[in-house]
Amino acid sequence: MAAQVKLYDTTLRDGTQGEGISLSVDDKLKIAEKLDQMGVHYIEGGWPGSNPKDMNFFERAKDLSLQQAVITAFGSTRRPDFKAENDPNLQRILDSGVKAAAIFGKTWDFHVTEALQTTLEENVNMIYDSVYFLKENGIEVIFDAEHFFDGYKHNARYAIETIKAAEEAGADCVALCDTNGGSLPGEIASIVKEVKKHVTIEVGIHCHNDGELGVANTLEAVNAGAVHIQGTINGYGERCGNANLISVIPNLQLKMGIQCVTDNQLKQLTEASKYIHELANQIPPNSQPFTGKSAFAHKGGMHVSAVLKHPETYEHIEPEQIGNERRVLVSELAGQSNLLFKAEELGLSLDKKDPAVKETIEKMKAMEHKGYQYEAAEASFELLIRNGMGEDHDYFQLDHFKIITHKEKDGDFTTEAVVKVNIQGQSVMTAAEGNGPVNALDHALRKTIGEYYPLIQEMYLSDYKVRVLDEAEATASKVRVLIESSDGKDTWSTIGVSGNIIEASWHALVDSIRYYFMKQQHQLKRAEPIASIPNAGVKNH
Incomplete structure (x- = not known):
């Protein structure tokens, strides 16, 4: 040889x-x-x-x-x-x-x-x-x-x-x-x-x-x-x-x-693999050995606990050798180690003895049982952790929304959404049109809170995916909605699950906004106080 x-x-x-x-x-x-x-x-x-x-x-x-x-x-x-x-x-x-x-x-x-x-x-x-x-x-x-x-x-x-x-x-x-x-x-x-x-x-x-x-x-x-x-x-x-x-x-x-x-060239392997996938217009398989996103991803709680102590227990090489990285996933299989690792990644300091940690794990597992999957929606997961640790990022509360879709014979569909929310004790309602129910809902929500949180104009939805979770139920099936949002610099993903696609979309949409506001909290504080906005109250557009 x-x-x-x-x-x-x-x-x-x-x-x-x-x-x-x-x-x-x-x-x-x-x-x-x-x-x-x-x-x-x-x-x-x-x-x-x-x-x-x-x-x-x-x-x-x-x-x-x-x-x-x-x-x-x-x-x-x-x-x-x-x-x-x-x-x-x-x-x-x-x-x-x-x-x-x-x-x-x-x-x-x-x-x-x-x-x-x-x-x-x-x-x-x-x-x-x-x-x-x-x-x-x-x-x-x-x-x-x-x-x-x-x-x-x-x-x-x-x-x-x-x-x-x-x-x-x-x-x-x-x-x-x-x-x-x-x-x-x-x-x-x-x-x-x-x-x-x-x-x-x-x-x-x-x-x-x-x-x-x-x-x-x-x-x-x-x-x-x-x-x-x-x-x-x-x-x-x-x-x-x-x-x-x-x-x-x-x-x-x-x-x-x-x-x-050389060793330095070996460390370029993951980046090179992804770069060439991109030029070839191919979606990189998560499960690709060595360089795939899942190649060093750990999901089971016992696995994560062992890997955090000694990575070689469940890894055949060090991911850094070929330019990849270790990932810990969160799911119904997760344990305390998963949550603590993810919290550390997010810059959060959690005490494993805190009862809130166990409560958050149990809530996460309950949500996963309903169909939530936080592996692809880390923004929603971060909100879940922070909420479990007592943080409040409820910048607005829904009163109700209504969606009307209208079609005349041989005509196009038109969709209108009406959203009523409570912001800092004030009731605000706005209507908007869109090219579909989710688009109309997005437009209406933006208009509703835009005067109070102008920062929302800096973000937009960059991708929208729907997956049917239990096909045997046909039209009564639960659906999982994944929304990817961006402000032109960063992207983040959020999730919603429901038997109603509109409700699932609403949950994912609201999470995307709350996550962005949380990350940009310093800019929110500089926003114009609600008391100084003329005619604060119910808005009809």
Whole structure:
């Protein structure tokens, strides 16, 4: 097993073959710079022979100031019965101006005769000629042995013959590809060991994830002697994706003691994963190993208690090593440790002997039983804690609200909300229209309290989600409403649950306002006193 390996990233080529993944040239350039910062050794930019976008990338990539990474091009061996120097794909690799290239060739006899429809001998010649041509033109060559593991299992002699042809032509590395992604770790290990007996150049590994073994197979290949690791960031790729370098790198470095990147670069892993998810317009999976939001999240009370004493009790590495962080969740499974940890995060000092702490836990569990879920609504959770500790953030009290939706034949819906609240002993009522009941309710509440709390104009609702909690009840189901609010600088989330979607929305809406006012208490104190506002009392608009 090697003490160090080379990382070959193919996110910009293989990764973009994944469903729903599309990157502009600008996106690809940004990702290339990020990969270089991460310590990746090779960045496969694309196939210059396949489309103008990839050729444009190679042209613009010449202006990148990369510290370590080598930009490589991808291509195939020459066509059957062509001369290498006349093959347009090979010529475009030279035109791209790269110093290194990966070319793939057939190593499974079945593919040679059925897909290429040529002879086994001609395929070997195609591999030799293509590698030799690129080497003669000063290109570092990685030979991607396509379908190698399937080919080896069907005809080991021929599979070995193909990679030996690449070696004899001057290839710098032969990367063994589990193209269909169906091999098992034991098969990968034994075949890599056998290959090492037949070639003296570097052996690499390129795994797909169709059996959900892309990472495991890659690690087994390294154990067996592979020193060149191919994969993609976040596991993007065709069908079920490629080996995920976000998981491969820390496993190699932290578990197997194989140097991939520097310690500081390893700490960039979480940020890089999220950055590339963002550019690819993908929602980061919370459960993504190592870098996901839930990777070091603890929910059960006993787990939290143990983790706070000794993190290694329920964490396989320190999250800070890869730039992630520990999170403690609050739920019906929570205990005192969860509450104390979250309070500390919020800057609150709680005494675990205080009966109010136990009462708050019990109230939280009761609310969760009703359908509340505070993991995604930490603003509502903070209000719950502060209220349990005796703080009062009741800036206004509801008297009643009324919502009227009207539709005439062949006409549009119109919705009007009337809200009456009590503010500092004064009754205030306002009406407003909106494009739906929740929007109208939001507008009316803002108008109602806006004169007394002008600060409300600084915040707005940025997202609104509804989830049905018990679908079997059909239209009588409870719903959970999550509202995300923002003031342009910070965002916060609140929650409401009810069998009535309007009531659930009201609770989440009121929490969002109360939370913001609480956080901006110093500005509220500077607001104009209610006594000085003309005609204070019932407002009709």
